[in-house]
Amino acid sequence: MESRGSQAKAVGQRLLQAYIPQKTGLQAVSSGQRGSVLRWFITVVLNAAFLGMGVSAAVLGPTFPDLARNVNRNVSSLSEIFVGRALGYLCGSVVGGVLFDCMNHFLLLGLSNLLTSAGLYLTPFCKTAVLLTAMMSVTGISFGVLDTGGNVLILNLWGDKGAPHMQALHFSFALGAFLAPLLAKLAWGTSASTQNHTDPGFDRSALNRSSEATSDSLFAVPEDMNLLWAYASTGTYVLVVSVFLFAPFFNQSSRQKKSTASGQEARRAKYHWALLCLLFIFFFFYVGAEVTYGSFIFSFATTHVGMEESEAAGLNSIFWGTFAACRGLAIFFATFLKPGTMIVLCNIGSLVSSFFLVLFDKSPLCLWIATSVYGASMAATFPSGIAWIEQYTSITGKSAAFILVGAALGLMATPALSGILQGHYPDLPIILYTCLGSAVFTTVLFPVMYKLATLPLDYKQKKGSNSEGQKFLLSSSELNKEAKLRWEGWGNSEDSVKNHQSRGTEREIGLLTEWPPKKPVRTKR
Structure with missing residues (x-):
């Protein structure tokens, strides 16, 4: 019996070593705080990205006449750019959904923001309607990728508590759409020649002659510099946000945090x-x-x-x-x-x-x-x-x-x-x-x-009300932590029961009170 007792003690020590986490005490608390800060950082950056997407999507409305003048077209004959952007968004949603499940989330969202920034920078330089439509399709693809990935990432980060953060994400987009006309019209004043494109008697030949020098080139500096600054400022903001999106990708701890945050029980x-x-x-x-x-x-x-x-x-x-x-x-x-x-x-x-x-x-x-x-x-x-x-x-x-x-x-x-x-x-x-x-x-x-x-x-x-799987609701990490506390004597069984009353059921508390195993009783021969 003594040998059995020593064997039980050795087994208990091995179990104790197996249940001890890598970080304990203040280090564990520090790790938890770091993970929480990182999660909030990612959430804020995603909101900033959706704010930029709202500005980028809505800036087209007030600058549409200036873009039409820039490509030597009438407003009524340039509606294909909206169709091109919508088709790009459709393709981006599909491609983004597939890529989001097979590559790093932050890398994908950062690349989509870089694509948006490049499209915004190049849009004022487009001198043909076909090229402008293609550029709008490119930005539409990046919008679709960011919209799909941002929504899923918020759900992965917050789980069942993600409803307020989901509302904040879409509010950021609406706020950006509200700020876009203020940026385009009040800050840069891009409305110089709207009348020339809406009047029925507009003489297109004069405009053709004035732009004859630049008609052969696909890219050229726009005559309206306010149009350039409106899109360049928006593109710069999106570029800065993309840098912050890339930051968690290069942080090794963020990858671990991503896996734990998204490692919730699949439903x-x-x-x-x-x-x-x-x-x-x-x-x-x-x-x-x-x-x-x-x-x-x-x-x-x-x-x-x-x-x-x-x-x-x-x-x-x-x-x-x-x-x-x-x-x-x-x-x-x-x-x-x-x-x-x-x-x-x-x-x-x-x-x-x-x-x-x-x-x-x-x-x-x-x-x-x-x-x-x-x-x-x-x-x-x-x-x-x-x-x-x-x-x-x-x-x-x-x-x-x-x-x-x-x-x-x-x-x-x-x-x-x-x-x-x-x-x-x-x-x-x-x-x-x-x-x-x-x-x-x-x-x-x-x-x-x-x-x-x-x-x-x-x-x-x-x-399945009587099934053992639904009765045992505590995760393995919680049981491991409780086992560690009980083995090291950090709290008696009564304290453990009180600590777990808010997290578990009576069945779970019953399971916890059975740990550690009782010592073997010596019997006289």
Whole structure:
């Protein structure tokens, strides 16, 4: 029995050595603090990157007439650059989703920002419409990669606590889109020759003769230096952010942190791809309605309601203003409201406001009130949808790319189809019908998605309530830490039970109180 006791002691010492982590005490705390700081650093850099993406995407609007003049084209004949950027975003989402699962995340996002910066620097130098369209496609590809990778990386970093950070990420994009006109018009004043491109009697031959010297070259310095400075300043900001994105890639500890942060338990719903397909359709209608209303509300207010252009411009501003403001407020709401609750509230607000828009389509007062409510209701839907689906099934790069492809298709198809129908039926508020139909569809679709997402979870809980795997909920690292504490005598069993009451169940506490094994009892022969 004595030999058995010595063997048990030796085994216990070996177990103790196996359970001791590499860093203990203050070093472990320091490591945890370093990991938390690194996670916040990455989050802040991602928000800065999305801010730059918002500025880069929205700066095209106020500088569009100047770019048309730069390539010797009319505004109405240069709409292909929007199609080129949308197609680039679509391709970037697909490519980014595939690459995100097979290469370093920070390297991929840093390269995408470098691509955006290069596209912004070269855009003012493009002297042909084809080259300008190609450059817009390049920036669209980088937007798709950054959008896909940024959303997945936030979910990997924060897990179930990622809803506020997801809202902050998309608020940064909205804030950048809000700042872009201020940068382009107020800071650099790029609106010199807008009139020359919009007047019906514009003499193109004079412009052709003036640019005859530079017509043979693909790249040349633009005549409007304000246009150059607007894009160069935005490109410089994106370039600086790309440096910070590369920083975690060269830090060895960040790779370990990435693996631990993304090493959460993988959740896969029984109807994983069915949920992704429904969310694909959900975002198709949501993004399509958002872009359609924001793009056509100005022309609708002037032609259908009879507003002055200044009033219509204010109506357009209040839509995007409430949209950006409520995305900022959604950061705080997401700390105590579940993503599903926020989606329901957004759907109800969109449905009610679009219904009143259709019902009182000739009333300017209703148009002002309903537009502000509609913009506020649309703000938190997209980030809440991504945070919601992560609760039930894990989102990889390919899954995020699939969802964003649906959003990109809605961005391209819905405004184009609505514009064509509005042209064929000018007396009908086709734009408002589109928004109401999309609101009805998304409101009905979300309960179906919720039922499909929770059904396999309920089934597993009922069937596996007695299974040993669901009873044992503590991770192996927590058990190892507790074993170490108990072996070294840092706390008795009663203290350990108190420490684990907030983290485990009674079954887990019962398992912990059985450690360490009892010493062998000597018996007299």
